[in-house]
Amino acid sequence: MKNFHKTVWTFLVLLPLTALSMNETPNVDWAMVAKIREQGFQRSQVMEIAGYISDVLGARLTLSADMKKAQAWAKGFMEKIGLENAAIEPFMDYGVAWDNEYFSLHMLEPDYQPLVGFPLSHTSGTRGKVICRAVIADFQTKADLDILRGRLKDCAVLATPPAAIDLAALSQGVTRRTEEELKRLEEAVVPPSPRLKPQAVPNPNLLRPEEKIDFFKSEGVAVILQCESGFPGAVRGYARPGTRDDHWSREKSLNTLPILAVTPEHYNRMYRILKRNIPVTIEVEVRNRIGEAVEKACNVTGELPGTDLKDEVVMIGAHFDSWHASPNASDDAAGCAVALEAARILKAIGAHPRRTIRVALWAGEEQGIYGSKEYVLQHFGDPKKQVTADYEKFSVYFNQDYGAGQYRGIYLQGNEHARRIFAEWIKPFSDLGLTAISIQSVGSTDHVSFDAAGLPAFQFIQDRVGGTAGHTNLDFFDTLPAEDLMKNAVIMASFAYHAAMSEARIPRKILQ
Helix, strand or coil: CHHHHHHHHHHHHHHHHHCCCCCCCCCCCHHHHHHHHHHHHHCCCHHHHHHHHHHHHCCCCCCCHHHHHHHHHHHHHHHHCCCEEEEEEEEEEEECCEEEEEEEEEEEECCCEECCEEECECCCCCCCCEEEEEEECCCCECCHHHHHCCCCCCCEEECCCCCCCCHHHHHCCEECCCHHHHHHHHHCCCCCCCCCCCCCCCCCCECCHHHHHHHHHHCCCCEEEECCCCCCCCCECCECCCHHHHCCCHHHHHHCCCEEEECHHHHHHHHHHHHCCCCCEEEEEEEEEECCCCEEEEEEEEEECCCCEEEEEEEEEEECCCCCCCCCHHHHHHHHHHHHHHHHHHHHCCCCCCEEEEEEEECCHHHHCHHHHHHHHHHHEECCCEECHHHHHEEEEEECCCCCCCEEEEECCCCHHHHHHHHHHCHHHHHHCCCEEECCCCCCCCHHHHHHCCCCEEEEEECEECCCCCCECCCCHHHCCHHHHHHHHHHHHHHHHHHHHCCCCCCCCCCC
């Protein structure tokens, strides 16, 4: 086994020099690019795909009923457009399912107002409709517990300080990257070193979120209200604190309190009224469905089979899962629509790639990039331990996340060996604004799982769309720029096609 590992590492070190001859010129199939552009611009379906995912399928929290429905649809769509081997592929025991079935929140006194919010995932519901008084309880230290002890029974607690609202976010739409920004990205010559976060000295007097929740529960609190959003109109909330540690436990989810994220304007109004020593009364009802048993989370994949190099693989994709407050059109229904449209374009024009082009729609990205991480381990292995036979046959993965803005270039992810190839492949799209190649890296999404394993994986440089939508209740189809997504699908289809047709696989950088 020791010699096997030595052979693998030798292969990895030599691959950047041998995967592509230094004298070889990466070719562009201009005739195929014309077909891709014609199909993608004149007969585009990308907005129909994005609209169906956003409007009909809705939010797609991993393991939720909506996610399962969406994955079944995605598999059927792949088959409809002619992809082969479409599959819903389990990757790990994930936890129990959680679905919000009903939510209602109102301020009754001193003035009536419907309140905008939603429950955090993997929290409990209420026992029917509850009317209770609100109390400020945004304490931080253990000493504060004695001040509040005995005063919170059957109350709704405002557990966070009032939010500072960013009024500038109101004016943000599609923010195009300037030529100066793109130039700075291109001129960077050294990938940034990982920034190590300074290790904070634990303060034994500060309460962890789980400790605050336990205290509220012991005091008989009815419901917890919080606000962690500074964007006007936006509700930002994720999962019950501690879910990653307890693996989305049924017992923990059933025995916690209802925790509700509230839009900043409504939260701050209640907070200010209470500061005036005027009572606030709210009415709340939450119904959640919590699964009976641990389930496996799944990815969805489908293929455009290759010809003479069909055992080698080019991949395109995006994460299909989302948080639960909105359909999450930009994060990342848009990326999934682009990947599916890119595959549809290639099928529609009769492309016959040499390598297999595989589309992947990931789950578990929002909780920790689990879907792609486990997929890489299962299909390609770990180069620090042992890799599979498919590891050496993998060429490249192209990902879209970071919103719905149009592609302006591509990050090399520190892989200098890919620069000359991508410099040729972007030429047919310079008229669309695709010009920049940057050695810089970006993280926090699914291409990182491949890159960490030494497999070439890339994220496109994108324009920014809005400042309030992602991970909030505001991320709907209406925010998607249609022409941007049409351009992205055309570019992704072209990159996938050229990677699949190239004489050699995309070269790899040397693992450190």
